[in-house]
Amino acid sequence: MNAPFDPGAAGAALALPQPYLLFLGDTAEASYAKTAFGLRDWAGERCVGELALSDRTVTTGLPRLSPAEARAKGARALVIGVANEGGIIADHWVASLVEALDAGLDIVSGMHARLADIPALREAAARNGRRLIDVRTPPARLSVGTGRKRSGKRLLTVGTDCALGKKYTALAIAKAFADRGVDTDFRATGQTGIMIAGGGMPMDAVISDFEAGAAEALSPDAAPDHWDVVEGQGSLFHPAYAAVSLGLLHGSQPDVFVVCHRPGRTHIMGLADFALPSIEEVIDMTTRLGRLTNPAIRCGGIALNTASLGDAEAAEVIAEHKARLGLPAADPIRGGAAFDALIDHCLA
Amino acid sequence: MNAPFDPGAAGAALALPQPYLLFLGDTAEASYAKTAFGLRDWAGERCVGELALSDRTVTTGLPRLSPAEARAKGARALVIGVANEGGIIADHWVASLVEALDAGLDIVSGMHARLADIPALREAAARNGRRLIDVRTPPARLSVGTGRKRSGKRLLTVGTDCALGKKYTALAIAKAFADRGVDTDFRATGQTGIMIAGGGMPMDAVISDFEAGAAEALSPDAAPDHWDVVEGQGSLFHPAYAAVSLGLLHGSQPDVFVVCHRPGRTHIMGLADFALPSIEEVIDMTTRLGRLTNPAIRCGGIALNTASLGDAEAAEVIAEHKARLGLPAADPIRGGAAFDALIDHCLA
Known part of the structure; x- marks a missing residue:
């Protein structure tokens, strides 16, 4: 191990x-x-x-x-x-x-x-x-989803928006799981992730009818204590990309999801008419929709991208989110005890 | 007119x-x-x-x-x-x-x-x-969605499942609108609908990244009192096809949706492990997700497929749904006063 x-x-x-x-x-x-x-x-x-x-x-x-x-x-x-x-x-x-x-x-x-x-x-x-x-070209023969419950455990990173750290968070969580001796695979869904992993599924390039099925193929049956940590895509609250996010959620059937957020971002990137959803809304909607294929789905915590903040300010923002939401919050790049607590809660 | x-x-x-x-x-x-x-x-x-x-x-x-x-x-x-x-x-x-x-x-x-x-x-x-x-091949140049609010009015048929009358309902509503002198277009999203309309968008064959954008292209800006009646696809509660349904919902930005249901169906077709959602759940989820691109979205009524029922039993089932949900309910194939009331409520 x-x-x-x-x-x-x-x-x-x-x-x-x-x-x-x-x-x-x-x-x-x-x-x-x-x-x-x-x-x-x-x-x-x-x-x-x-x-x-x-x-x-x-x-x-x-x-x-x-x-x-x-x-x-x-x-x-x-x-x-x-x-x-x-x-x-x-x-x-x-x-x-x-x-x-x-x-x-x-x-x-x-x-x-x-x-x-x-x-x-x-x-x-x-x-x-x-x-x-x-790597933007999906495999030629995909199947439609079946919704069949697969063996093994799965974690999916989701977000309040695009481009705020879902890939990095998934990689950091997968590494932390492995460092604790947990049998873990990082499952890539975007081009850079696929290159890093040496494989994966370019979810945004899959034909819609096969979106959930492609996510099912990406994280197949595994040993009961094995974890797939799946890189999230888009956001359920993004007017262009929510379909990608929902197909990935249904097909991944995660046991645990981690919400990725960048404090200070107020609007969907590039779409000034769309306010960012609250983390509470993302937790609620992900839980409700995710229950379809995994009734036991739960939130493992909040990954905050605090790259634009100083150390003291970042610590304050992380503590505020933890207190408000009653869930572990951490910046995976900063790591530390807060991130350890998030990992504890994901594996609990 | x-x-x-x-x-x-x-x-x-x-x-x-x-x-x-x-x-x-x-x-x-x-x-x-x-x-x-x-x-x-x-x-x-x-x-x-x-x-x-x-x-x-x-x-x-x-x-x-x-x-x-x-x-x-x-x-x-x-x-x-x-x-x-x-x-x-x-x-x-x-x-x-x-x-x-x-x-x-x-x-x-x-x-x-x-x-x-x-x-x-x-x-x-x-x-x-x-x-x-x-007609299963989408147009070559699609754009990603923008979420921009378009002029004109839109109605989308949604469902508790696949294959229970979303196309027929949309056609019947579009005809009823036109019969009342409302400037109306039926917007097809599946192969048969596209052949009937002589055009449309095969939503299930569109690459996921462009799903909402394709729905936006299907129902462009129109006169303020013009209605597009959009044929629904899949179901938000279908483990394989919810991504198609959500992209279509976001891109169509409907003012009104009509829930299509087949009384007596208890499970998602072909998936014995998936109980059919209740109509209440479909109304609630469609409203919550649809608000992203149209905050004024509302349910116009329930279209019931009563093909397997006798006249008396059908009337009873329609009355029961109307009373329980507090919304117009009708079988578009049977038509009659119940369907007129549904059309009234959609146009209200």
């Missing part, structure tokens, strides 16, 4: 070739390289190095390697670890990507543009018998 | 060529020809005739025509009006479908199998410059 936490330990709906070489292109801004940093932080033992096109490029601190050097060190795929406006694959990246294919690496991308739509990549992949993997 | 109700009067997300020739294949069982009967009943003035492969085939009562005869009478498309186990296009249908393409008709199908996957059809369509239209 108590093996080092590895979010990619188990099989999943999509399965990616690993270890990785992280491609950084010519990205000079760290904010565009979040995928690469996430992979370094959460899947560092499965990243052999980084490939950059210039000395001005950001760095993950991993060794700079050519594709051939990375292949010699065991890498099986080059991962595009940077984003840019529009999610396109820049023309001046293509030569390096072809070099990677020629060196025997597959290519993994989470960008909107599809790798196979670039003729030079398609030809190089065919020539080398290599794969071009778009 | 008070023009004859035509569910296909207005433009919609998908637009189909009409009038139709109804293809019945060699289907001897009426239950497999529901699409053809629905088209005859609701779009009869846009059906020039039927095409059958044998004398034993069911009939809609429309004239039997060859594709060339139908074309001469103005038909623009052959519609496959029958289903079979597996939703496939039978080999022995193909010659007739090719004949239709050669006669200048497009082909419209709601089957699972894609028309263009049959080489003979693909070739005949290309040769004649004709279209093969799968």
Whole structure:
């Protein structure tokens, strides 16, 4: 027991070739390289190095390697670890990507543009018998949901909005479970999470009829004391994405959910007409809707993203939420006793 | 005003060529020809005739025509009006479908199998410059939802389950609205509805991220006193399809919803472990979730499918629901004063 936490330990709906070489292109801004940093932080033992096109490029601190050097060190795929406006694959990246294919690496991308739509990549992949993997593309054969209760335990992170820490919280909880000797898998539902885990289900790209079924496939039957910690998507209170959130909730049939929130955010991101729901509303609605597939569903606590606050202010906000809601509250990034208490309550 | 109700009067997300020739294949069982009967009943003035492969085939009562005869009478498309186990296009249908393409008709199908996957059809369509239209395929360019309040009024049918009359109820309400001189469009969300309307949005085939956005596109801004009557899909309490229902609810932003129910059904169809929700639960949950995009949402009444009951028993069941819920209740197929009262309350 108590093996080092590895979010990619188990099989999943999509399965990616690993270890990785992280491609950084010519990205000079760290904010565009979040995928690469996430992979370094959460899947560092499965990243052999980084490939950059210039000395001005950001760095993950991993060794700079050519594709051939990375292949010699065991890498099986080059991962595009940077984003840019529009999610396109820049023309001046293509030569390096072809070099990677020629060196025997597959290519993994989470960008909107599809790798196979670039003729030079398609030809190089065919020539080398290599794969071009778009992690936004769901597996071909999904089934509709059945609602059948599966064995094992499940935790789902949910949110008052998008983009406030549902992936990070799920990873931190999965790591904390594993650190306590609990048999745990992180189940990824978005592109970065899927790259970190080496597999998963791109829930927002699944056809609606199969949404709950895809979530069922993502966290299959397991041993009674095994936990799947499932990365949440969207929010039940988001006018565009609630369908994704509900299909994921029903299909995940969580025993426990953790509400992720960013104190200070007052409106749904990018939608000034939509006030953020209260945490109380999110707990109530998640419980009511989640009961359909798991009558025992309960809230395990509140994960607060306090990145914009100082230490004292963060501690105050965390204490206020804990007192008001009568539930453990913690910032998973800050960790500490508050986060330990949240983990206790999730496993209780 | 008070023009004859035509569910296909207005433009919609998908637009189909009409009038139709109804293809019945060699289907001897009426239950497999529901699409053809629905088209005859609701779009009869846009059906020039039927095409059958044998004398034993069911009939809609429309004239039997060859594709060339139908074309001469103005038909623009052959519609496959029958289903079979597996939703496939039978080999022995193909010659007739090719004949239709050669006669200048497009082909419209709601089957699972894609028309263009049959080489003979693909070739005949290309040769004649004709279209093969799968109504299960959503339009290519959909946007994510915005939640922006649109002008005009909207009604959505919702249900305690699938397959209990949401399409029929929406058609009957749209007809009743139009009969009263209300400017009304029926907005189709499933394959048969789309064929009847000549357009619409196959909501269950839309990628989850775009589900609410697709519903927004289906019922665009309209005149302040115009009503879109939107065909519901699935149920918020269905473990497989609730995501479809929620995206449709959020994107439709209905002012009024009507709950469809089949008295006597006790469990979700095909899922013995899932008890049917009560109508009260459906009203409460639809109101709570629907408020996100339309704070004024309200229940217009209950549509009861009493097909399996005798007249006296049906009247009793309808009266019981009305008294218990304090809302108009009616069977749209039976119509009468009860249905008039439901329409009054929807328009109130």
